[in-house]
Amino acid sequence: MANIETHRDGSLKVPDNVTVPFVTGDGVGKEITPAMQRVADAAVSRCYGTARRIEWLEVAAGQQSFDTQGTYLPEATLQAFRDCHIGIKGPLTTPVGGGIRSLNVALRQGLDLYVCLRPVRWFRGVASPVVHPEKVDMVIFRENTEDIYAGIEWAEGTPEAQRFRRFLTQEMGVERVRFPETSAFGVKPVSREGSERLVRAACRYALDHGRPSVTLVHKGNIMKYTEGGFKRWGYELAEREFADELRSGRLTVKDCIADAFLQNALLRPEDYSVVATLNLNGDYISDMLAAQAGGIGIAPGANINYATGNAIFEATHGTAPDIAGTDTANPCSLILSAVMLLEHIGWQEAAASITKALETTLARGMATPDLARFMDRGTALGTQAFADELAKSIGTQIT
Ligand code: NAI
Numbered sequence: 001m002a003n004i005e006t007h008r009d010g011s012l013k014v015p016d017n018v019t020v021p022f023v024t025g026d027g028v029g030k031e032i033t034p035a036m037q038r039v040a041d042a043a044v045s046r047c048y049g050t051a052r053r054i055e056w057l058e059v060a061a062g063q064q065s066f067d068t069q070g071t072y073l074p075e076a077t078l079q080a081f082r083d084c085h086i087g088i089k090g091p092l093t094t095p096v097g098g099g100i101r102s103l104n105v106a107l108r109q110g111l112d113l114y115v116c117l118r119p120v121r122w123f124r125g126v127a128s129p130v131v132h133p134e135k136v137d138m139v140i141f142r143e144n145t146e147d148i149y150a151g152i153e154w155a156e157g158t159p160e161a162q163r164f165r166r167f168l169t170q171e172m173g174v175e176r177v178r179f180p181e182t183s184a185f186g187v188k189p190v191s192r193e194g195s196e197r198l199v200r201a202a203c204r205y206a207l208d209h210g211r212p213s214v215t216l217v218h219k220g221n222i223m224k225y226t227e228g229g230f231k232r233w234g235y236e237l238a239e240r241e242f243a244d245e246l247r248s249g250r251l252t253v254k255d256c257i258a259d260a261f262l263q264n265a266l267l268r269p270e271d272y273s274v275v276a277t278l279n280l281n282g283d284y285i286s287d288m289l290a291a292q293a294g295g296i297g298i299a300p301g302a303n304i305n306y307a308t309g310n311a312i313f314e315a316t317h318g319t320a321p322d323i324a325g326t327d328t329a330n331p332c333s334l335i336l337s338a339v340m341l342l343e344h345i346g347w348q349e350a351a352a353s354i355t356k357a358l359e360t361t362l363a364r365g366m367a368t369p370d371l372a373r374f375m376d377r378g379t380a381l382g383t384q385a386f387a388d389e390l391a392k393s394i395g396t397q398i399t
Contacts, residue, residue: 001017001019001055001057002015002016002017002018002019002055003015003018003019003083003084003085004018004019004084004085004086004309004345005085006085006308006309006310007309010305010306010307010308010309011309012085012309012344012345012346014345014346014347016048016051016052016053017052017053017055018052018053018054018055018345019055019057019084020054020055020056020057020084020086020087020088020341021057021058021059021077021080021081021084021086021087021088022037022056022057022058022059022087022088022089022090023058023059023060023061023062023077023087023088023089023090023092024058024064024090025062025089025090025091025092025315025319026062026063026064026090026091026092026093026319027091027093027318027319027320027321027324028090028091028319028320028323028324028329028383029062029090029091029092029315029319030090030324030325031324031325031327031329031331031383031384032090032315032329032330032331032333032334032335032383033090033334034384034387035331035334035335035383035384035386035387036088036331036334036335036337036338036387037054037056038387038388038391039331039335039338039354039357039387039390039391039394040054040335040338040341040342040350040354041054042390042391042394042395043342043350043351043353043354043357043394044342044347044350046350046353046394046395046397047347047349047350047353048347048349048350052347052350057080057084059074059076059077059080059081059087060074060076060077061073061074061077061089061092061103061107062092062093062103063092063093063095065077066095072092072095072103073103073106073107073110078107078110078111081107081111081310081312082111082310085308085309085310085311086310086311086312086313086341086344086345087311087312087313088312088313088314088334088337088338088341089107089312089313089314089315090314090315090334091314091315091317091318091319091320092104092319093319104314105149105151107303107312108144108145108303108312109145111303111305111310111312112145112305112308112310113144113145113303113304113305113310113311113312114143114144114145114194114197114198114201114304114305115141115142115143115144115198115201115302115303115304115305115306116140116141116142116143116144116279116282116286116301116302116303117139117140117141117142117301117302117303117304117340118139118140118142118282118286118289118290118299118300118301118302118316119138119139119140119300119336119340120136120137120138120139120140120286120289120290120292120293120299121136121137121138121293122134122136122137122292122293122294123293123294123298123358123359123362123363124359124362124363125362125363125364125365125367125375126293126294126295126298126362126367126371126374126375127294127371127374127375128292128293128294129291129292130266130292132269133292133293133294135269135270136265136269136289136292136293137269137270137273138265138269138272138273138274138275138289139205139209139211139273139274139275140275140277140282140285140286140289141198141199141201141202141205141274141275141276141277141282142277142278142279142281142282142283142285142286143194143195143198143230143276143277143278143279143282144279144303145194145279146189146190146191146194146278146279147188147189147190147226147278147279147280148186148187148188148279148280149279149280149283150187150188150189152186152187152189153184153185153186153187154184154185154186155184156182156183156184157182161183161184161185164185165177165180165183165185168185188223188226189226190225190226190227190229190230190278192229192233195229195230195233195234195237195278196233196234196237197306197307198276199214199216199233199234199237199238199276200237200241200306201304201306202214202274202275202276203237203238203241203242203245203251203253204306205274206251206273206274207242207245207250207251211273211274212251212252212273213251213252213253213254213272213273213274214238214251214252214253214254214273214274214275214276215253215254215255215256215261215272215273215274215275215276216230216231216234216235216253216254216255216256216276216277217255217256217257217258217261217275217276217277217281217285218230218231218255218257218258218277218278218281219257219258219259219281220232220255220257221257226278227278230278231255234253234255234276235253235255238251238253258277258281258284258285261275261285262284262285262288265285265288265289265292266292269289269292286299286301286316287299290316294371295370295371296316296317296333297317297330297332297333297368297370297371298330298332298333298336298371299316299317299333299336300313300315300316300333300334300335300336300337300339300340301313301314301315301316301333301337301340302314302337302340302341302344304344311341311344313337313338313340313341313344314334314337315333315334315337316333317333327382327383327384328368328369328370328382328383329368329383330367330368330370330371330383330386331368331383331386331387332358332368335354335358335387335390336354336355336358338354339351339354339355342354353394353397354390354394356393356397357390357391357393357394357397358390360393361386361389361390361393365377365378365379366378366379366381366386366389367379367380367381367386368380368381368382368383368386
C-alpha cells in the first residue's frame with residue numbers, strides 16, 4: 001500500500017500501487033461499489049499488467065457506520081481521505097434528525113473540496129428527452145463551500161430568527177422583509193477568494209483539456225453583490241491570470257444569466273463547454289444537463305481542492321432505497337467517477353479503456369433496466385452482469 005504525495009502546487013506523485021480509500025455507501029452502494037471496483041481493476045490490469053495496481057482501503061461512513069460505530073462520519077475516515085489525498089464513495093443516506101445536515105456537505109467542507117466537478121456527456125444508445133443529446137458536452141464547475149449552501153439559516157419563529165430580524169430592521173435599516181414576524185432567514189456568503197479559486201480551476205481545466213470557453217453562470221442582475229460579485233471577480237481573475245490565453249483566443253470567458261442559461265442549454269447546448277457557477281445554480285444545472293444526456297444514473301461527480309490535490313469521487317444519485325438489494329442499480333455514475341479518479345491520478349489509459357467499454361456496451365443496447373427499457377433494442381442486465389460485460393469489453397481491447 002502506498003499513498004499519493006502532493007507537491008506544493010497541488011500536483012500529485014502517484015505510486016504504482018496506489019491506495020484508494022472507498023466508502024461502499026448505503027442502499028444500492030453495496031451493489032454498485034463492487035461493480036465499479038471490478039471494472040476499474042480490469043482496466044488497470046489490462047493497461048498496465050502487474051506494473052500498477054489499486055489497493056482498495058474500505059473506510060466507514062453513513063448508516064452502516066452509525067449502526068456499528070455510533071457516528072455517521074468517523075474522524076478516521078476523514079483522516080484516511082486526507083492521508084491518501086483521494087477517495088471514492090457510494091451514495092450515503094442523509095440522516096434524518098441527526099447531528100449532520102448532510103454527510104456529503106460535511107465531507108466537502110471538512111476537506112475544503114471547493115470544486116464540485118460534473119462532466120456531462122451523452123453515450124450513444126442511451127435514450128434522451130432531447131433530439132440532439134450528442135450536442136451536450138459540458139463540464140460544470142460548481143462552487144462547493146459558499147452560497148446559500150453554507151447552511152447559515154434560522155427557522156421561522158425561533159429566537160434566532162427574531163434576533164436576526166431585529167438586527168436587519170434596527171441596525172441595517174432593512175424595511176423590505178414582507179412578512180417579518182413569520183419569516184425564516186438564510187445568509188448567502190459569496191467571497192472574492194472563493195469565486196476566484198473556482199474560476200481559476202475552470203480556466204485551467206479548459207486550457208488543459210482543449211476546451212474553447214468558460215461560461216460564468218450567475219443571477220447578478222438580481223443579486224448584484226453576491227452573484228454579480230462572482231461574475232465581476234471571475235472576469236477580473238481571467239484578465240489578470242490568463243491574459244495571454246484570452247488574447248490569443250485559446251480561451252474565451254463569457255457569462256450568462258442563470259435562467260437564460262437553462263433555456264439556452266436546452267436550445268443550443270453546443271454553445272457551452274466549461275461552466276463555472278455558484279453552489280445553488282450548479283445544483284440545478286448539473287441535474288438538468290444530466291437528464292438531457294440520459295439521466296442522473298450515469299452522471300459522475302468529483303469534489304476537488306486543486307490547491308491541495310485532495311479529491312473525492314462519487315456517484316451523484318442517492319441510495320435508491322426502492323431498488324436496493326435487487327441487483328438492478330445502474331453502476332455507471334460510480335464507474336464514470338472512477339474514470340475521473342483515474343484521470344486525476346494520471347492513469348489516462350485505464351480511464352480511456354473504461355470509457356471505450358461503456359461506449360461499446362451501451363451502443364450495443366446492453367444496460368441496466370433503468371436505461372435498457374428506453375433503448376430501441378435494449379437488453380436489461382443486472383448490476384453485476386453489466387459490470388462483467390464491461391470487464392469483458394475491456395479485456396478485448398487492443399492496448
Ligand atoms: P435517489 O437518487 O436515491 O433515487 C431517486 C430515483 O432514482 C429512485 O427512483 C431510484 O430508484 C432512482 N435511482 C437512483 N440511483 C439509481 C441507479 N444507480 N440506478 C437506477 N435507478 C436509480 O434519491 P432519493 O430517493 O431522493 O434519496 C434517497 C437517499 O439518498 C436519501 O437519504 C438522500 O438523502 C440520499 N442521497 C444521497 C446522495 C449522495 O450520497 N450523493 C445524493 C442524493 C440523495
